[in-house]
Amino acid sequence: MDTDRLKATWAEVAAHGDDVPSYFYAHLFITHPELRDLFPLVMSAQRDRLVGALGRIVSSVDDLGSVVPFVQQLGRDHRRFSVVAEHYDAVGASLLWTLAHFLGDRWTADVAADWAAAYGVVASTMVDAAEESEGVQPAWWDAEVIDKTRVSREVATFTLRPNEPVPYVAGQSMAMCIPQVPRSWRFFTPANAPRADGTIDLNVASVAGGVVSGSFVSKVRPGDTVRIGAPVGTGLVLQPDDDADLLLVAGNTGLAPFLALLDDIVEQRRRGWPLRQVHLLHGVRFPWNLYAEHRLSALAREGWFRYTPVVSDDPTYPGRRGLVGDVAAERTFDGRYHAMVCGSPAMVHHTRDALMSTPKPPETVQVEEYAAMPATEAMSEHASAQGDPL
Numbered sequence: 001m002d003t004d005r006l007k008a009t010w011a012e013v014a015a016h017g018d019d020v021p022s023y024f025y026a027h028l029f030i031t032h033p034e035l036r037d038l039f040p041l042v043m044s045a046q047r048d049r050l051v052g053a054l055g056r057i058v059s060s061v062d063d064l065g066s067v068v069p070f071v072q073q074l075g076r077d078h079r080r081f082s083v084v085a086e087h088y089d090a091v092g093a094s095l096l097w098t099l100a101h102f103l104g105d106r107w108t109a110d111v112a113a114d115w116a117a118a119y120g121v122v123a124s125t126m127v128d129a130a131e132e133s134e135g136v137q138p139a140w141w142d143a144e145v146i147d148k149t150r151v152s153r154e155v156a157t158f159t160l161r162p163n164e165p166v167p168y169v170a171g172q173s174m175a176m177c178i179p180q181v182p183r184s185w186r187f188f189t190p191a192n193a194p195r196a197d198g199t200i201d202l203n204v205a206s207v208a209g210g211v212v213s214g215s216f217v218s219k220v221r222p223g224d225t226v227r228i229g230a231p232v233g234t235g236l237v238l239q240p241d242d243d244a245d246l247l248l249v250a251g252n253t254g255l256a257p258f259l260a261l262l263d264d265i266v267e268q269r270r271r272g273w274p275l276r277q278v279h280l281l282h283g284v285r286f287p288w289n290l291y292a293e294h295r296l297s298a299l300a301r302e303g304w305f306r307y308t309p310v311v312s313d314d315p316t317y318p319g320r321r322g323l324v325g326d327v328a329a330e331r332t333f334d335g336r337y338h339a340m341v342c343g344s345p346a347m348v349h350h351t352r353d354a355l356m357s358t359p360k361p362p363e364t365v366q367v368e369e370y371a372a373m374p375a376t377e378a379m380s381e382h383a384s385a386q387g388d389p390l
């Protein structure tokens with residue numbers, strides 16, 4: 001298999017932009033109309049999650065060894081879309097048809113054979129992993145909304161009670177789907193460490209123009225059932241056996257994973273180790289979105305924890321004003337410390353740059369970006385961010 005040629009031909013096809021998913025889905029739904037019901041109601045080429053990832057993953061088959069766990073996870077995760085083994089032939093055929101269309105004369109017998117072989121390797125890895133996970137883990141968990149607080153126009157907090165406990169660790173996220181927008185899955189992050197009763201707190205922010213988040217904040221109510229996919233991500237998980245201090249920097253609902261980590265940190269301190277200092281900065285545009293202020297201010301009465309709310313867009317706010325990354329860069333520790341950053345991509349990039357330009361940068365910066373990006377990018381970024389000394 002000529003993997004350089006796979007990558008080169010994919011680059012050539014991907015250069016056609018939104019026309020590629022449009023063509024792929026037209027072919028898939030004409031040849032297999034029964035598959036339309038697996039996909040979101042609102043579909044547009046700009047929001048495509050499958051086709052770009054499909055091309056990138058299949059054309060990287062030479063590197064499969066390093067991404068096998070990810071491809072297996074993807075296969076297990078596809079159970080939540082109700083995908084079964086038989087569907088893979090239809091998607092493979094539409095992929096090849098799309099490649100042939102955009103490559104024209106360059107779609108030779110050799111190129112076609114390489115793409116078919118590469119798709120076969122990835123598809124069988126996904127199918128095997130999905131089949132092995134049947135009976136071990138549900139395709140998704142159903143969770144009843146048992147509490148909701150509308151914090152502001154933009155933010156709401158929820159408590160969900162899954163039908164059985166979801167096996168996540170603090171700092172991980174799960175894809176979720178609300179009944180108001182069926183089949184459109186987005187990632188959300190539990191704001192608590194796993195509890196004995198399995199309940200999960202969520203902090204959800206409405207994103208302008210977004211398909212899911214606005215309905216989540218305004219329409220989801222107690223009594224509704226939310227579907228939850230398998231937990232993913234290692235980007236914000238606490239590093240075991242490390243007692244360095246922690247600088248946690250959150251933008252808006254990027255606070256959620258840090259609330260979950262704080263549950264674990266409080267429990268670890270109760271057991272006596274590690275006795276680290278923790279400083280949490282929460283950046284919001286307006287003060288009414290400081291939804292955990294009471295709880296975090298109370299915790300800050302304990303000497304080991306500091307809490308700094310930062311408001312960017314209200315000139316009357318009497319506390320710290322400005323961008324949370326700039327304020328965090330003024331508050332670094334003197335000794336060894338790690339930083340964790342969570343929020344929108346812009347907030348994460350700005351904060352990471354600000355921290356790395358300080359005279360005393362953190363030993364590591366672990367990040368999670370709240371973007372509607374395909375899991376492939378999210379996953380590879382998790383992998384490279386985790387524990388990557390900067």
Ligand SMILES: Cc1cc2nc3c(=O)[nH]c(=O)nc-3n(C[C@H](O)[C@H](O)[C@H](O)COP(=O)(O)OP(=O)(O)OC[C@H]3O[C@@H](n4cnc5c(N)ncnc54)[C@H](O)[C@@H]3O)c2cc1C
Pocket residue numbers: 173186187188189190203204205206207208209210211212213214233253254256343344345368369370371372373378
């Ligand atoms: C691992 C992970 C965990 C997450 N956890 C949470 C959470 O706990 N709470 C929470 O509120 N959100 C969380 N998110 C973000 C969430 O998954 C959605 O991206 C967000 O709710 C927007 O979805 P949407 O359907 O409304 O927007 P879409 O229709 O998907 O996107 C609309 C537009 O908004 C842009 N966009 C998407 N998300 C953001 C964002 N966060 N900031 C700025 N622009 C954006 C998109 O690029 C697009 O242009 C998480 C994301 C990831 C990847």
Ligand code: HEM
Pocket residue numbers: 035038039040047048049050053054057058074078081083084087088089091119122123126175183184185374375376
């Ligand atoms: C090699 C095979 C495949 C690869 C590499 C692949 C990859 C992906 C990726 C990376 C995503 C985004 C995941 C996310 O948003 O969480 C995705 C979404 C999806 N895939 Fe696949 N996939 C494959 C096969 C299939 C098949 C056979 C089907 C069945 C029709 C399918 C149906 C879907 C659906 C319904 C979505 C959600 C789309 C959306 O939210 O817009 N996939 N796929």
